[in-house]
Amino acid sequence: MKRFPKPAPKPDEAGAGRRAREDGDIDFGILPELVGYHIRRAQVAVFGDFATAMADRQITPGQFGILELVGKNPGLSQSALARAVGVERSTMVAVINDLEQRDFIRREPSTVDRRSHAIVLTREGGKTLLVLERIVREHDQRVSGHLSKKEKGLLIGLINGLIPGGRQA
Amino acid sequence: MKRFPKPAPKPDEAGAGRRAREDGDIDFGILPELVGYHIRRAQVAVFGDFATAMADRQITPGQFGILELVGKNPGLSQSALARAVGVERSTMVAVINDLEQRDFIRREPSTVDRRSHAIVLTREGGKTLLVLERIVREHDQRVSGHLSKKEKGLLIGLINGLIPGGRQA
Numbered sequence: 001m002k003r004f005p006k007p008a009p010k011p012d013e014a015g016a017g018r019r020a021r022e023d024g025d026i027d028f029g030i031l032p033e034l035v036g037y038h039i040r041r042a043q044v045a046v047f048g049d050f051a052t053a054m055a056d057r058q059i060t061p062g063q064f065g066i067l068e069l070v071g072k073n074p075g076l077s078q079s080a081l082a083r084a085v086g087v088e089r090s091t092m093v094a095v096i097n098d099l100e101q102r103d104f105i106r107r108e109p110s111t112v113d114r115r116s117h118a119i120v121l122t123r124e125g126g127k128t129l130l131v132l133e134r135i136v137r138e139h140d141q142r143v144s145g146h147l148s149k150k151e152k153g154l155l156i157g158l159i160n161g162l163i164p165g166g167r168q169a
Numbered sequence: 170m171k172r173f174p175k176p177a178p179k180p181d182e183a184g185a186g187r188r189a190r191e192d193g194d195i196d197f198g199i200l201p202e203l204v205g206y207h208i209r210r211a212q213v214a215v216f217g218d219f220a221t222a223m224a225d226r227q228i229t230p231g232q233f234g235i236l237e238l239v240g241k242n243p244g245l246s247q248s249a250l251a252r253a254v255g256v257e258r259s260t261m262v263a264v265i266n267d268l269e270q271r272d273f274i275r276r277e278p279s280t281v282d283r284r285s286h287a288i289v290l291t292r293e294g295g296k297t298l299l300v301l302e303r304i305v306r307e308h309d310q311r312v313s314g315h316l317s318k319k320e321k322g323l324l325i326g327l328i329n330g331l332i333p334g335g336r337q338a
Binding site for chain 2: 026027028029030031032033034035036037038039040041042043044045046047050061065068069071072073076080084086133136137139140143144146147151152154155156158159160161162
């Protein structure tokens with residue numbers, strides 16, 4: 001994410017033209033007042049760092065989240081995983097299919113409900129998850145390592161309070 | 170976004186099966202420690218509210234941002250707009266094409282640089298932007314209206330401090 005550095009104006013452009021502006025003079029209107037605008041910019045920046053960190057492994061934040069959930073909660077159903085991350089079951093099935101093809105997870109027959117599967121990590125998935133956790137921790141350190149523990153807690157609390165109405169739904 | 174409410178366990182499932190869990194008992198592992206995880210969840214929730222608010226108008230946050238920038242800075246080039254929002258010029262050209270087809274903006278010959286265009290709102294675009302600004306303000310009120318002015322400033326400051334290294338690049 002760019003800070004929109006203000007380059008020195010070229011003499012032949014300064015003040016010329018149809019209100020042409022140097023980047024540093026751009027009026028962002030109501031955008032800087034909008035919390036959503038800042039969240040979106042942060043998401044773009046954070047995602048960019050995550051994607052760079054995972055370039056060799058091609059793991060998205062969503063995929064990492066699923067592997068982490070499966071690793072910590074072996075045997076959950078696809079429906080339970082979908083509810084946990086707040087996506088449609090069909091979306092979750094697609095993610096699970098992909099992770100299964102890559103031999104990170106497998107579907108086992110559920111002992112609770114014959115119509116569903118219990119999702120577990122494969123041996124390869126378990127090994128990979130340990131590496132991914134290290135990469136993700138390093139990534140998050142780059143993102144927020146400058147914050148004190150108190151500031152980090154404050155930030156997370158404020159973020160999680162956004163759209164409180166939507167949360168109750 | 171769901172708070173993962175904890176339903177009462179069904180008697181025939183409680184403690185049964187292959188470590189099947191009720192949703193409320195899910196262990197999120199390292200995810201809750203990660204600032205990026207919370208940013209992404211907030212972005213999903215905020216985007217969801219924005220998309221609902223704009224369902225009749227089919228305007229994305231990115232498109233709104235461009236309209237706002239063009240409205241406040243008539244005559245910017247596509248390259249300057251791309252730099253301002255931190256996207257590739259080719260991406261910006263596609264966005265501008267779409268907004269031009271919808272008669273919200275038009276390209277005029279630049280008086281500064283014959284090789285570029287000056288982007289301005291059409292009359293229709295100017296009228297539409299006023300409506301969109303109202304919708305977006307209402308949306309942001311839903312997102313963050315519960316925060317005091319001080320809390321909002323604190324949140325924005327903390328968000329904007331994320332990935333400080335990336336910012337300098």
